[in-house]
Amino acid sequence: xxxxxxxxxxxxxxxxxxxxxxxxxxxxxxxxxxxxxxxxxxxxxxxxxxxxxxxxxxxxxxxxxxxxxxxxxxxxxxxxxxxxxxxxxxxxxxxxxxxxxxxxxxxxxxxxxxxxxxxxxxxxxxxxxxxxxxxxxxxxxxxxxxxxxxxxxxxxxxxxxxxxxxxxxxxxxxxxxxxxxxxxxxxx
Amino acid sequence: xxxxxxxxxxxxxxxxxxxxxxxxxxxxxxxxxxxxxxxxxxxxxxxxxxxxxxxxxxxxxxxxxxxxxxxxxxxxxxxxxxxxxxxxxxxxxxxxxxxxxxxxxxxxxxxxxxxxxxxxxxxxxxxxxxxxxxxxxxxxxxxxxxxxxxxxxxxxxxxxxxxxxxxxxxxxxxxxxxxxxxxxxxxxxxxxxxxxxxxxxxxxxxxxxxxxxxxxxxxxxxxxxxxxxxxxxxxxxxxxxxxxxxxxxxxxxxxxxxxxxxxxxxxxxxxxxxxxxxxxxxxxxxxxxxxxxxxxxxxxxxxxxxxxxxxxxxxxxxxxxxxxxxxxxxxxxxxxxxxxxxxxxxxxxxxxxxxxxxxxxxxxxxxxxxxxxxxxxxxxxxxxxxxxxxxxxxxxxxxxxxxxxxxxxxxxxxxxxxxxxxxxxxxxxxxxxxxxxxxxxxxxxxxxxxxxxxxxxxxxxxxxxxxxxxxxxxxxxxxxxxxxxxxxxxxx
Numbered sequence: 001x002x003x004x005x006x007x008x009x010x011x012x013x014x015x016x017x018x019x020x021x022x023x024x025x026x027x028x029x030x031x032x033x034x035x036x037x038x039x040x041x042x043x044x045x046x047x048x049x050x051x052x053x054x055x056x057x058x059x060x061x062x063x064x065x066x067x068x069x070x071x072x073x074x075x076x077x078x079x080x081x082x083x084x085x086x087x088x089x090x091x092x093x094x095x096x097x098x099x100x101x102x103x104x105x106x107x108x109x110x111x112x113x114x115x116x117x118x119x120x121x122x123x124x125x126x127x128x129x130x131x132x133x134x135x136x137x138x139x140x141x142x143x144x145x146x147x148x149x150x151x152x153x154x155x156x157x158x159x160x161x162x163x164x165x166x167x168x169x170x171x172x173x174x175x176x177x178x179x180x181x182x183x184x185x186x187x188x
Numbered sequence: 189x190x191x192x193x194x195x196x197x198x199x200x201x202x203x204x205x206x207x208x209x210x211x212x213x214x215x216x217x218x219x220x221x222x223x224x225x226x227x228x229x230x231x232x233x234x235x236x237x238x239x240x241x242x243x244x245x246x247x248x249x250x251x252x253x254x255x256x257x258x259x260x261x262x263x264x265x266x267x268x269x270x271x272x273x274x275x276x277x278x279x280x281x282x283x284x285x286x287x288x289x290x291x292x293x294x295x296x297x298x299x300x301x302x303x304x305x306x307x308x309x310x311x312x313x314x315x316x317x318x319x320x321x322x323x324x325x326x327x328x329x330x331x332x333x334x335x336x337x338x339x340x341x342x343x344x345x346x347x348x349x350x351x352x353x354x355x356x357x358x359x360x361x362x363x364x365x366x367x368x369x370x371x372x373x374x375x376x377x378x379x380x381x382x383x384x385x386x387x388x389x390x391x392x393x394x395x396x397x398x399x400x401x402x403x404x405x406x407x408x409x410x411x412x413x414x415x416x417x418x419x420x421x422x423x424x425x426x427x428x429x430x431x432x433x434x435x436x437x438x439x440x441x442x443x444x445x446x447x448x449x450x451x452x453x454x455x456x457x458x459x460x461x462x463x464x465x466x467x468x469x470x471x472x473x474x475x476x477x478x479x480x481x482x483x484x485x486x487x488x489x490x491x492x493x494x495x496x497x498x499x500x501x502x503x504x505x506x507x508x509x510x511x512x513x514x515x516x517x518x519x520x521x522x523x524x525x526x527x528x529x530x531x532x533x534x535x536x537x538x539x540x541x542x543x544x545x546x547x548x549x550x551x552x553x554x555x556x557x558x559x560x561x562x563x564x565x566x567x568x569x570x571x572x573x574x575x576x577x578x579x580x581x582x583x584x585x586x587x588x589x590x591x592x593x594x595x596x597x598x599x600x601x602x603x604x605x606x607x608x609x610x611x612x613x614x615x616x617x618x619x620x621x622x623x624x625x626x627x628x629x630x631x632x633x634x635x636x637x638x639x640x641x642x643x644x645x646x647x648x649x650x651x652x653x654x655x656x657x658x659x660x661x662x663x664x665x666x667x668x669x670x671x672x673x674x675x676x677x678x679x680x
Contacts, residue, residue: 050362050373078473081369088371089258091340095473116472122348123341126475126562131592132643137478138345139493140560140597140607142638150638151630153497176368177344179351182358 057082057174064109064170067100074099074127074145076116083174096161096172097127097134099145109165114147114158115178122177125158134158155180162186213440216432218408218425222439225409228302229439230446231295232401236394237447238288238454242326245281246383253333255379257372257470260335264466279458285327287454289484292323297539300518303527304407307418310519312400315393317515322390324484329382331482335375336466341479343370343378349504370472405429406439410527417524476562486553487546493558494549557606564604565593571601574612578658585655588648592640600659608637615660619667623656624649 017025059079074097081094099112114134116124123138133150134143141152148157159178162185164171178184200206221229252271254263267274296316299305305313328346332339343365350364351357366373408428433439468474481489488508495503522535529536561568570586578586589595597607604610618626627649630639644652657666 048359048363050366050368055368076473076475081371083368085257085367085372087256087258088369089256090261090469090471091257091369091371093471093473094369117344117348120348122344123479124472124475124477128565128593130565131640133593133638135560135562135593135596137476137559137562138341139558140605140636144638144642151636153500155497177347177361177365177370179348179357179361181351182361 055083058164058166058171059174061096061098061170061172063168064165065168067098067111067170068109070100071102072099074112074129076127081174083176094175095124096175097158098170109170111163111170112145112147113161113163113172115161115175115184117159117178118154119149119156119158119178119180120152120154122179159184212402213436214434215402215405216429217406217435217439218428219431219433220409221406222433222435222437222442223409226439226442228298228409229406230443231291231298233443234447234450235288235291235295238284238291238450239390239394241284241451241454242281242288243387245277245284248277249281250383255333255375257335257375260333260375261466261469264335268463268466275463276458278463279461280455281330282464283454283458283461284451285330286483287450289323289327291450292320296320297543300535301529301539302407302410303416303522303529303532303535305519305523306416306525306527307421307523309400309404309407310523312397312404313519314516315397315400317512319390319393319397320515321512322386322393325386326382326390327482327484329378329386332375332378333382334464334466335470337468337470337474337477338465338479338481340370340470340472341477342481343374345479345481352501353505406435407527410529412526412528412531414527415525416527478559478562480556481553483550483554487549488553489556490549490551490553493556494552555606559605560596560607561605562596564595565590568595568600568603571603574600574659579654581651581654582658583655585651585653585658588644588652589655592644592648592652597637611656611659613660613664615657615666616664617667618656619669620653620657621669622667624653627652 059082061077061079076095077098078093078095080092081088084092095116097112097114097116101110101112104110118125118136118138118141120136120139120141123136125134125136125141125143127134132145134145134147136142136152136154139153141154142150143154143158144150147160149155159175160183161175162173173184173186175184176182220226249267252263252267252274254260264278267278269275299313299316328342331342347361347365347370351361353360362368364374364377366377405425408425468477480486491507492500492503526532570590575583575586594611595604597605599606599610599612601612602610614623626637627644628639628641630637660666
């Protein structure tokens with residue numbers, strides 16, 4: 001259908017690029033480079049979007065008076081984690097272990113609050129009240145009731161949540177998924 | 189019939205399929221590869237066939253599956269129980285995927301043993317390694333799609349491992365999960381990986397792989413003494429093809445037959461066994477979950493669990509990279525010389541060692557004796573044989589033994605956790621004092637057993653020691669400490 005004779009202008013010029021042709025080539029390369037960056041930069045930025053820290057949301061775990069009734073008892077408290085999306089469904093339901101340990105010297109309520117995740121590989125630990133131990137089903141990491149490492153592979157104790165008492169309620173900073181280098185330290 | 193042929197001719201006059209595809213299908217291959225040795229050459233095409241099944245069933249599942257954290261589980265239940273044959277598609281997708289992993293591994297082993305990765309097929313091998321990684325990536329991301337506790341905690345373990353990367357760890361965790369918690373963002377990311385990113389990469393690499401197969405030709409079955417020399421190989425191969433046969437012939441028939449059999453096998457397994465899961469909803473607060481990786485990763489689970497704590501981070505992060513690097517380096521370590529397995533003892537030994545190791549580690553991963561049995565303390569009764577003649581003290585000790593969750597790690601008569609030693613006859617091995625010491629202090633230095641010193645009252649300890657020393661075969665005396673000199677009793 002088409003052959004080279006239909007395109008006479010291109011035929012002889014290829015080996016000897018003229019000045020304007022060279023400019024055109026460089027222009028095309030520059031424009032292509034720019035276009036690539038224009039797409040790539042926002043795209044990569046979008047991918048790395050979640051790498052933003054310091055989101056603080058406080059979660060109300062209920063009145064302190066309720067925990068006072070449970071002196072030295074460890075209980076799994078569940079709540080909807082506000083750090084996620086509205087379509088998280090059941091995965092938004094997170095849990096922390098709360099233990100009320102009485103008043104300190106200045107009459108302030110003292111709590112131990114641990115993330116459910118084992119410090120080894122993040123599996124969910126279970127509390128055994130009779131033996132006073134947390135135990136992990138994955139590799140058998142064990143922690144004492146104060147969260148300290150008792151035995152097994154975890155390199156540290158359980159992750160502590162940041163908490164406060166506000167208006168008579170126990171509040172915690174909504175926990176992200178804790179890892180060894182990104183614990184639940186105060187995000188503020 | 190006539191007009192069908194006419195339509196075909198009309199199309200081919202424009203598409204020119206015949207003149208471009210047929211030479212590929214009829215490209216000559218070494219006579220040996222079509223003969224009886226040709227049966228060794230069928231694993232690649234079987235992998236490809238199962239991949240096609242995966243694409244088909246995958247598209248089918250995508251018609252129903254909802255890749256959103258709040259509805260994914262329900263859509264899986266709908267597939268299993270409501271949508272006609274949804275269960276079958278899910279089952280087939282799982283078992284054809286498993287079959288594909290098996291075939292890819294067999295294909296790789298065969299290529300390795302036949303030295304088929306040597307000159308000029310080094311690049312084919314390298315692309316093949318990346319295809320293996322894509323296949324495993326599909327398996328892992330596919331498990332996440334199942335959105336049950338295994339999926340949820342699988343993501344957790346992956347995030348915890350990635351989180352150990354020096355400096356970059358926390359950022360990589362965010363990148364992996366797409367957000368601060370495991371939930372909607374993580375599922376969406378892994379859905380994109382499972383249906384767009386990895387498949388696109390896989391198909392692209394597959395195109396290169398097949399292109400290389402065509403361009404470099406299929407290797408002839410190895411003959412002992414016939415060495416590969418890059419300087420002369422091309423000419424020798426060309427000579428070999430002079431007596432070659434077209435691929436579209438005996439070789440293609442073998443491929444077709446085995447591929448069909450592979451499909452029939454996975455279809456039968458899928459129909460008989462049914463879909464895998466989902467088990468429970470992915471509720472992070474659900475107690476008594478027992479997260480397990482999928483079978484292609486059980487060996488890694490085993491390796492990590494059995495390694496000393498000091499080597500753990502290295503094994504998690506550096507070992508996989510080194511393993512992949514080793515695979516990629518294979519054709520550069522030996523791209524010439526003998527191809528026949530009979531002349532390559534190290535290659536054969538490597539295969540034997542690797543297969544044995546993978547087998548043992550997979551078995552260990554599947555049985556995972558290092559995992560406590562979380563319900564044993566309340567679920568596994570003390571065997572009646574043991575407590576039949578027990579004193580009241582010993583009976584009380586048996587209760588303490590159960591209540592203090594000792595049973596989660598220690599079996600009696602083989603029932604219970606396997607993390608610690610079976611205590612059925614511990615009374616013959618340890619004295620009362622040694623038992624009390626072991627229970628109070630655990631394994632020194634944070635080993636495998638916690639120190640129960642503060643978790644147990646003196647009264648409980650007394651009855652527990654009573655029970656444990658009573659754990660002996662009938663008629664056997666309790667363990668005693670060795671006596672240093674006659675008449676002089678040694679202190680523990």
